[in-house]
Amino acid sequence: MYVQAGRYGGxxxxxxxxxxxxxxxxxxxxxxxxxxxxxxxxxxxxxxxxEWNAKRFLSKANYLIHTDAVKKYVLPKxxxxxxxxxxxxxxxxxxxxxxxxxxxxxxxxxxxxxxSKNSNIRDFASINELTVLSNLETHNAxxxxxxxxxxxxxxxxxxxxxxxxxxxxxAERMKTAPKQIKK
Numbered sequence: 001m002y003v004q005a006g007r008y009g010g011x012x013x014x015x016x017x018x019x020x021x022x023x024x025x026x027x028x029x030x031x032x033x034x035x036x037x038x039x040x041x042x043x044x045x046x047x048x049x050x051e052w053n054a055k056r057f058l059s060k061a062n063y064l065i066h067t068d069a070v071k072k073y074v075l076p077k078x079x080x081x082x083x084x085x086x087x088x089x090x091x092x093x094x095x096x097x098x099x100x101x102x103x104x105x106x107x108x109x110x111x112x113x114x115x116s117k118n119s120n121i122r123d124f125a126s127i128n129e130l131t132v133l134s135n136l137e138t139h140n141a142x143x144x145x146x147x148x149x150x151x152x153x154x155x156x157x158x159x160x161x162x163x164x165x166x167x168x169x170x171a172e173r174m175k176t177a178p179k180q181i182k183k
Contacts, residue, residue, distance in 0.1 A: 051127075058130035059122050062137035066092065069141035095150065096136050097121060099157035100129060100165075128168040132161055 002012040013021070023030035070092050080088055094104040101108070101121055109116035115124070125133065136157050143153040 054127065055123070055125070055130055058127065058134050061134045062141075065141045066096075066137035069144040073144045073147075092140065092144075095154055096133060096140060096157065099136060099154060100133055100161045101125070128165060128172065131168065132164045135164060136161060 001014075001017065004010060004012070019033055023033060067089060070089055074088050074092065075085055078088060090105075094106075097104055097108075103111070103121070105121055108121040122130065122133070139160055140153055140157060143156060148156070
């Protein structure tokens with residue numbers, strides 16, 4: 001607390017102390033504080049839900065295109081049985097993960113055992129990374145249709161991922177950089 005005597009003087013306190021004092025002398029003020037706190041927390045939660053929904057949408061946007069290419073072009077050329085064909089899908093998903101994140105889903109789970117109990121590598125990806133991942137799914141589907149080898153596809157996907165991430169990250173940096181005034 002800070003007390004200043006004389007004209008223009010007064011008692012000043014940290015806002016927590018001021019809120020407590022106001023709450024003690026006015027039930028209406030206390031109710032206002034509680035309601036405002038609840039409103040702010042609701043607003044914060046809504047922003048987080050919106051971001052989570054956007055991330056989920058980006059994760060699923062081109063997934064069907066990618067899995068369809070695996071079903072039509074990869075599975076017929078392999079010896080997977082009906083029980084093990086999921087391995088082909090997982091293998092292609094990991095191809096994308098390594099191209100973008102530099103690790104497979106299994107490697108990420110091993111490195112993050114606590115986080116992996118309720119989430120996966122893509123849950124922790126940025127919006128830019130998920131955008132690029134969605135693009136990679138489409139590119140990989142096209143490369144599969146063209147009959148490119150896994151190694152060719154991987155090299156191509158790594159190049160695309162680096163290029164797109166660099167562009168998106170630079171655009172984000174430019175938005176947050178201080179504006180320079182030209183003279």
